[in-house]
Amino acid sequence: MNKRRFLHTALALASGLALQAQAAEAWPSKPLRIIVGYPSGSSPDIQARMLAEPLSKALGQAVVVENKPGASGNIGADALAKADDGHTIGVIGNGPLTSSPFLYAKLPYQPQKDFAPIALIGSAPLVWVVPKAEYPGNTAAYLKAVHADGDRLAYGSIGPGSGGHLGMELVKQALGFKALHVPFNGGPPILNAMMGGQVQLTLLPAATVMPLVQAGKLAAVAVTSAQRSPLAPELPSMDELGAKGVNIEVWNAVMAPARMPAAHQARLASELAKILGNREIRQKLLLQGWKDQDPSPAALTQRIQADTAVYRNLIAQKGIKIDG
Secondary structure (H helix, E strand, O other): OHHHHHHHHHHHHHHHHHHHHHHHHHOOOOOEEEEEOOOOOOHHHHHHHHHHHHHHHHHOOOEEEEEOOOHHHHHHHHHHHHOOOOOEEEEEEHHHHHOHHHHOOOOOOOHHHHEEEEEEEEEEEEEEEEEHHHOOOOHHHHHHHHHHOHHHOEEEEOOOOOHHHHHHHHHHHHHOOOOEEEEOOOHHHHHHHHHOOOOOEEEEEHHHHHHHHHOOOEEEEEEOOOOOOOOOOOOOOHHHHOOOOOOOEEEEEEEEEOOOOHHHHHHHHHHHHHHHOOHHHHHHHHHOOOEOOOOOHHHHHHHHHHHHHHHHHHHHHHOOOOOO
16 A cells, blocks of 8 residues: 555656646746846846847747836836746846845845846956056055055946945945945946046946956956956955955846746756857856856845845945845
8 A cells, every 4th residue: 555655646746747847848938038137248138138039949939128227127027026027037146146235225026035046147346456557566465555645545337236336335345445435327437536636546347448458448456256267367355365255246137037937947057058148158258357156046046145144244344225
């Protein structure tokens, strides 16, 4: 009797797994939508459109990108969290997933509850750059000058709560120097102000600043990752500067609404891992200033949790708020 019951249970389990597999294979049954909470031409938008064609071929359905920009990506994240059609995913930057819950008093979604991790697309450290005249030629001498001149230093960022703002606060905290935060409306105004002498340091993406460094208009101090970056291998890391444990990177990820069936999430993760492992896709990301990462849901979950802990503590310590 026990053997018969065990056999019936095993057959039922196998049947259930087969049905789940069939459901996953039958999905999607209509076009898939990728929500991007940033404007056309932004890095998440470029990456979403880069993934759309190979994902469409893999799934056998059209994949369309829908931009819902605003509130530093939070409008798009909220639309994704509320999507209930079973055919919507999103490309989201790290901010809405890790720092926004602590910057905004009334965020309309909860990252830990409303989203399922699908794939980490790529990451990029920021580059610490200064006016050429501010850099004495080596990192040790520059850090000594920064500690001595903190009262006159100002750094630019693209706004409160941005990666450049939170990142520089972490760097200041780790290295023990002072600098006043000056927000700007975008990277180009920061660079103009820096070359005009209004700000003395900033953190911006490598793709934005390295051409100016190579042209001799700015000096690069370091990258903000814990280890050296293949995007600028000649620059020291945070560990090398003495900022042990500081690992500031921006990254973009594919997320799904938490309510999407697990079998569909798994299929998406599998197909995207293949796409992101393609040599041509990796080369495109590298040329855009993104290094490839382990794309798995587990790696993405770990990254979200680690960065969330860092930004939660920093924002609480500094009392940083964007609203209410």
